[in-house]
Amino acid sequence: MAFRFQLEPLITIRDNTLKEKQGELAKAYEARRIVEEKQQELKQELAENIVAGRQRLQTETIDIEFLLGLRRHEAYLNAQINDVQERLQQIDAEIELRRNAVLEANKELKMIEKLKEKRYEKYRAEENRKETIRIDEITRKKTEF
16 A cells, blocks of 8 residues: 555645745845835936036036036935835835745645655554564464475
8 A cells, every 4th residue: 555645735735835925025025126226226326416516516607506406306316215215124024024924834834744754654664564564474374384
């Protein structure tokens, strides 16, 4: 008789759940990467804006309208950078939740796999015991003749 684990469908379900949770975690990491890229772009634009403003001030006469526009744009970029930073914090919290979900799904899968291993070991021990009994019977019959 071959070993059959009755909870095999549950292993499949747990494995699929684990893969799903891992996919969700990967999506959160991808979202973080995209938002980080946006943050870098904004910081780069802010730095370029400051450099361009300084160069213009050094080569031309001071234009109040230009300075005001420069400051407004700088304030706008800083506000966007702050918004992106808040978004990154939200994503980090979501990543932590999803990471914990992956760990929990993995723990549940390992628990069932461990149960399967124990039951298989018990099955093998029982099969070995039966085989030993059969061999003993055959040996006894041969010695009787």
